[in-house]
Amino acid sequence: MAGVRAAQKEKTRRALIQAAMNQLSAEHGYASLSLREVAREAGIAPTSFYRHFQNMEELGLTLVDEGGLALRQLLRQSRQQIAKGGSIIRSSVTTFMEFVANNTAIFRLLLQEKSGNSREFRLAVQREVEHFTAELVDYLVDEQKFDRTIAELHADAIVRIVFSAGADALDASPAERKELLETTIAQVRIVARGAEATRTLARSQKS
Template identity: 55%
Template sequence: MTRQQQKLKTRRSIIDAAFNLLDEQRSLSSISLREVARAAGIAPTSFYRHFKDIDELGLTLVDEAGLALRQLMRQARSRIDAGGGVIHTSVNTFMEFVVSNSNEFRLLLREHSGTSPAFRAAVLREIQHFIEELSDYTASHTGMGRQMASLQAEAMVKLVFSAGAEAIDASEVQRLAQAQRLIQQLRFIAKGASFYANKAG
């Protein structure tokens, strides 16, 4: 293994260790550099070869969590293009992420309203990426105007994140019920947006 490969492997170990330390009881602000280093199997001094401080690691975690969710939703859109229902497929994919990557999603939820301005700004950027991608998809697949597509996307993304906050600690039965309710709510938004778009047109 080359030095660069080893460096990337160690960096990955630090990121994974930090995610594993986050759970329903612990937030970014409550984990220490020493804890992360110990969980990653490295000396605390080695941490600084990869991150300036724990805050820089925190921003990386936010970016990684957002990217993981965006990649999953892109895969969902591929399934949609192959014939799946848009809203149904998207909601099921999102709920799968909440269950399988609960620490990542919990991080986004917490830091969205957390005490760190830098972390809040980073989460808002991730949410904005979702809104822009969904807006682009909607405009290109429905012919809806850019402004209306953006408004619809913003309403949908905010509703989905709110539903995820409820679903993260719910039972499987509760989560299935929440998913069905979310599907209906998103359909209401889509129908309303389509109605106003046609009226305006």
């Protein structure tokens, strides 16, 4: 009843997930990931893989899920920093970029599969990103009193810019990353100013 058995199973499951993570890199993407190699790295026989996942695809979707979870944790972390005061934009973008730097493999997976081969994968990643955007929209509506229509455009634009910059950061040196960070912050500010101007415009047309 101690569940020694179940614990051992979970342990090898984690080993498989970790092995897959380790094998993911810039040169060796998910598509060219083999069941046998993953099993080898996890230290089990290829056949045992099937005790835990039906497919490599199922493993992959698990990775995407875990990546999304990590991203959401990041968001929460970022919001706490905002509460302490300081520039909302700077602290959010900085946190995001730190995540990218510290979780290269998982972010690369998310990006790859965002425009990747499997429809199910793409939808899974898209869901994660939408979640991200939705929280930003709520923030803009609640805290900054934007119209929902403008806030949606605004948030979507920011997410697109920041994710795209994150992608570039993967290949960048620390110095380049620093520059990329500042550029991105400046761009997000431009969008914020543009959204503000658009709001003013809408108001003047309304009256």
